[in-house]
Amino acid sequence: MTQDTSSPESTPSGAVTDCTRRNFLVSLAGGLSIAFFMPSGGRTVEAAAATPDVQLNAYIRIGTDGRITLLFGGAEMGQGSMSGLSQILAEELMVDWNQITIQQSDANAAISYTTGGSSAVSRRYIPLRTAGATARELLIASAMLATGDTTRGNYVAKSGVVTRTDPVSGAQQSWKYGDLTVQAASPQAQALLPIPIPLTDPAQFRLIGQPVPRPDIPLKVNGSARYGIDVFLPGMVFAVIKHCPTIGGTLAATPAKPASAIAVVPCTTPADRGAMLKGTYNAVAVVADNTWKAKQIAKSLTVKWTLPASTASVDSASLLAQANLLLTTGVPIVAEPNNPTPDAATIEGQVATALTGSAKTAEATFTLPYLAHATMEVLNCSVSPTYTAGVLTALEIWAPNQSAMSVVNMAITLSGLVATQITVHTTFLGGGLGRKIEQDYVSQAIQVALSVKKAVKLTWMREEDFGHDQYRPMAVIKTKAGLDASNKIAAWSYRIVTPSISWQRGRTGLDSQAVEGAVRLPYGRGTSVVEWVNLPAGIPVGYWRSVGSSLNAFATECLIDMLAQAAGQDPFVFRTNNTTDARALELLAMTDAATAWRKTIPATHAWGLAIAEAFGTMVCEVIEISQPTAGALTIHRVYAAVNCGTVINPDSVEAQIQGAIIHGLTAALWGEVKFTKGVAGQTNFNRYRMMRLNETPTITVQVVKSSNAPTGIGEPGVPPAAPALANAYSRLKNVRVTSLPLFPGTTMGGL
Amino acid sequence: MYTLNVNGTNYQVNVTDGATPLLWVLRDIIGLTGTKYGCGIEVCGACTVVIDGQREHSCVVDVSSAVGKKIVTVEGLSPDNSHPVQKAWTQCQVPQCGYCQPGMIMATVAAINAGHHGNEILPELGNVCVCGTYERVRKAVKTL
Numbered sequence: 001m002t003q004d005t006s007s008p009e010s011t012p013s014g015a016v017t018d019c020t021r022r023n024f025l026v027s028l029a030g031g032l033s034i035a036f037f038m039p040s041g042g043r044t045v046e047a048a049a050a051t052p053d054v055q056l057n058a059y060i061r062i063g064t065d066g067r068i069t070l071l072f073g074g075a076e077m078g079q080g081s082m083s084g085l086s087q088i089l090a091e092e093l094m095v096d097w098n099q100i101t102i103q104q105s106d107a108n109a110a111i112s113y114t115t116g117g118s119s120a121v122s123r124r125y126i127p128l129r130t131a132g133a134t135a136r137e138l139l140i141a142s143a144m145l146a147t148g149d150t151t152r153g154n155y156v157a158k159s160g161v162v163t164r165t166d167p168v169s170g171a172q173q174s175w176k177y178g179d180l181t182v183q184a185a186s187p188q189a190q191a192l193l194p195i196p197i198p199l200t201d202p203a204q205f206r207l208i209g210q211p212v213p214r215p216d217i218p219l220k221v222n223g224s225a226r227y228g229i230d231v232f233l234p235g236m237v238f239a240v241i242k243h244c245p246t247i248g249g250t251l252a253a254t255p256a257k258p259a260s261a262i263a264v265v266p267c268t269t270p271a272d273r274g275a276m277l278k279g280t281y282n283a284v285a286v287v288a289d290n291t292w293k294a295k296q297i298a299k300s301l302t303v304k305w306t307l308p309a310s311t312a313s314v315d316s317a318s319l320l321a322q323a324n325l326l327l328t329t330g331v332p333i334v335a336e337p338n339n340p341t342p343d344a345a346t347i348e349g350q351v352a353t354a355l356t357g358s359a360k361t362a363e364a365t366f367t368l369p370y371l372a373h374a375t376m377e378v379l380n381c382s383v384s385p386t387y388t389a390g391v392l393t394a395l396e397i398w399a400p401n402q403s404a405m406s407v408v409n410m411a412i413t414l415s416g417l418v419a420t421q422i423t424v425h426t427t428f429l430g431g432g433l434g435r436k437i438e439q440d441y442v443s444q445a446i447q448v449a450l451s452v453k454k455a456v457k458l459t460w461m462r463e464e465d466f467g468h469d470q471y472r473p474m475a476v477i478k479t480k481a482g483l484d485a486s487n488k489i490a491a492w493s494y495r496i497v498t499p500s501i502s503w504q505r506g507r508t509g510l511d512s513q514a515v516e517g518a519v520r521l522p523y524g525r526g527t528s529v530v531e532w533v534n535l536p537a538g539i540p541v542g543y544w545r546s547v548g549s550s551l552n553a554f555a556t557e558c559l560i561d562m563l564a565q566a567a568g569q570d571p572f573v574f575r576t577n578n579t580t581d582a583r584a585l586e587l588l589a590m591t592d593a594a595t596a597w598r599k600t601i602p603a604t605h606a607w608g609l610a611i612a613e614a615f616g617t618m619v620c621e622v623i624e625i626s627q628p629t630a631g632a633l634t635i636h637r638v639y640a641a642v643n644c645g646t647v648i649n650p651d652s653v654e655a656q657i658q659g660a661i662i663h664g665l666t667a668a669l670w671g672e673v674k675f676t677k678g679v680a681g682q683t684n685f686n687r688y689r690m691m692r693l694n695e696t697p698t699i700t701v702q703v704v705k706s707s708n709a710p711t712g713i714g715e716p717g718v719p720p721a722a723p724a725l726a727n728a729y730s731r732l733k734n735v736r737v738t739s740l741p742l743f744p745g746t747t748m749g750g751l
Numbered sequence: 752m753y754t755l756n757v758n759g760t761n762y763q764v765n766v767t768d769g770a771t772p773l774l775w776v777l778r779d780i781i782g783l784t785g786t787k788y789g790c791g792i793e794v795c796g797a798c799t800v801v802i803d804g805q806r807e808h809s810c811v812v813d814v815s816s817a818v819g820k821k822i823v824t825v826e827g828l829s830p831d832n833s834h835p836v837q838k839a840w841t842q843c844q845v846p847q848c849g850y851c852q853p854g855m856i857m858a859t860v861a862a863i864n865a866g867h868h869g870n871e872i873l874p875e876l877g878n879v880c881v882c883g884t885y886e887r888v889r890k891a892v893k894t895l
Binding site: 217377433 | 789790792853888
């Protein structure tokens with residue numbers, strides 16, 4: 001498997017930097033073949049004349065030279081989608097993984113998809129296997145047409161070669177895939193396709209389940225991997241953004257251009273966030289001939305902003321007070337039970353009665369902060385406009401983005417061009433984490449390019465990236481649960497007050513993401529209600545790795561541990577007694593056995609357990625900690641058991657779970673963005689501490705063998721990390737932790 | 752105008768402000784984009800390069816002070832990913848998003864230059880990796 005991330009930009013010195021581009025050009029010279037289209041859910045085969053390559057399901061090309069190219073419509077931000085998808089295709093095409101070239105597709109409605117919800121590989125597992133198997137069967141059909149023998153059993157496809165064995169003489173005849181592509185395009189070949197298309201028996205998998213090396217890694221150890229921030233275009237100018245420091249503030253007057261600047265461009269954020277930002281400028285971009293110069297000019301530029309009257313309420317302390325008030329006075333939307341959904345007052349009354357009748361109860365109100373995404377690569381976007389006789393005729397955009405079609409749509413909105421005039425290149429992402437689904441930075445770069453009528457790269461300095469994030473929402477969660485005489489959960493009351501990502505984007509009704517991780521729990525809960533109340537806060541919120549589960553798994557799994565304590569039971573025993581979910585039982589048993597060490601740890605250490613499902617994947621984690629000095633914490637080790645269905649690449653699963661645990665622990669220990677009168681208090685890593693190598697525990701990951709469909713892997717390691725840590729810390733200190741982060745206000749020193 | 756020696760090549764860079772950080776000169780003027788901008792305040796380590804054999808954070812190194820010194824960036828390690836650190840990183844499949852890795856790799860190179868081997872290198876690696884590749888970094892460093 002090789003990788004082609006070709007795009008036509010050049011380095012500042014003018015040299016074309018992409019050495020793999022030739023692979024792509026060679027395959028284009030392949031000759032006549034077919035186009036093939038398969039919408040999800042059905043199967044349609046369309047022949048299209050004179051396209052140079054076999055194009056299957058808009059994903060796959062097989063050249064007459066036998067080269068197989070997989071067009072990648074998502075975003076590679078470190079999660080390993082590129083290798084996972086290549087493995088799946090290679091499996092069904094009966095070729096080795098290194099015979100597939102994966103190529104980042106430009107934005108294309110047929111190919112591009114939003115990379116989010118841990119779905120990049122799992123949602124494409126069956127469609128891509130089907131596409132690969134269809135290609136294989138078409139190639140075999142092409143060989144059948146050559147011989148006149150249509151008995152499928154006489155043919156084998158292997159390593160890029162179709163071989164027919166004569167059933168009588170045993171004589172063999174072979175064709176390379178490239179020699180079969182032309183006939184594979186014919187209606188006659190398609191008529192020979194078996195229905196349904198036979199997929200490879202999982203027992204025969206050669207590649208799915210193997211730790212195949214990732215194609216992007218060689219580029220990432222020598223500096224040649226090109227992220228958005230590395231794009232250079234001939235004649236390009238460089239812009240940095242300077243937002244109104246106060247959220248909700250608008251530009252009072254565009255400042256005069258300093259002599260050293262090329263331009264100062266007012267920018268709006270025309271996202272669907274309501275009137276606050278629509279049609280008004282909330283930032284200026286300073287344009288210069290290099291990024292540093294633009295940053296220096298922006299720093300000294302005095303800009304007058306108009307602050308809205310609501311500024312005072314955009315404040316962490318007042319928002320927390322408001323959320324606490326809404327715990328009792330808010331109008332809830334019932335998320336569970338949901339079939340049918342009862343009236344809130346009625347179900348609350350029933351749960352109250354069940355709680356009164358409980359033998360033992362536990363209750364707590366949990367508080368979680370706003371979090372920043374803090375992707376290592378700051379937001380940036382490059383745009384090159386083309387003018388013909390003074391009229392804008394094309395836009396070419398390079399963006400590290402998780403949603404290429406959203407970039408296209410933003411460009412259409414701002415430029416008035418049509419989709420065919422807009423080209424969007426998705427670069428590597430130096431981390432996405434949900435932040436690069438948003439289009440604010442893209443829109444600003446387009447506005448600047450259209451203003452200066454030149455190619456431009458717009459970069460957010462780190463302070464802007466932290467100060468104008470679309471944050472993981474804060475939450476206050478009030479919980480109370482009761483046990484019956486046999487220590488089974490008999491009553492469960494759960495209300496989360498949190499700002500809604502979807503309501504900020506104009507939607508109404510139950511925000512399913514606000515309650516994910518609080519509903520469809522593996523535990524029986526007796527008489528139960530799960531409710532959500534929107535917190536109408538003026539701080540923009542967005543999708544942070546694992547979204548609502550990062551809030552709800554914390555409260556839920558802490559409450560479960562409190563119930564275990566009330567029952568006088570071990571956390572494993574209590575959970576096992578309160579679930580009938582086969583996956584949960586298996587993971588708990590596996591974790592119990594694998595963490596026998598927890599019974600022999602020093603008396604000054606403690607361990608904590610949590611289990612949660614997110615994006616279809618269930619993860620169980622145990623964390624061992626100790627506290628050498630007040631205010632510090634040593635995390636000694638973490639164990640994680642994972643059920644993610646069929647494993648495509650175990651090496652990627654391990655890496656994602658390890659990384660997600662570090663992500664979750666970092667946030668639980670230190671993560672918080674606090675606002676004072678609309679201004680973020682954390683604007684760089686020095687005040688937004690990240691876990692470093694010397695603080696990282698050993699992390700052991702075990703994965704359940706499963707033949708179920710694959711489920712998400714990028715995010716599900718995050719949700720159990722915070723509650724497992726909090727449960728350990730509560731046990732260590734003998735005081736229940738109800739608020740994150742554990743160590744607020746911590747700073748991170750220089751290297 | 753300053754003359755910088757980067758990866759064995761002399762570059763004449765047209766910069767008027769001698770206080771311009773080396774990071775931005777490498778990236779925007781010379782075009783060596785392997786060295787990354789992360790924080791600009793010497794906390795994250797994404798901009799780490801090796802100057803006269805030692806680890807430096809190029810976001811806080813004035814271009815004027817880099818004149819006459821030997822600067823090595825990730826692009827200068829080898830023409831073919833054959834540097835021992837690159838090989839270890841590839842073998843252990845360390846990078847995820849990869850953005851911090853040039854800095855992590857150059858900090859490792861500097862630690863080796865200082866005479867450290869294997870686990871002795873670990874205390875020298877304070878680089879921030881938001882993906883959390885640290886377990887793989889440990890695995891890779893053990894082999895060096």
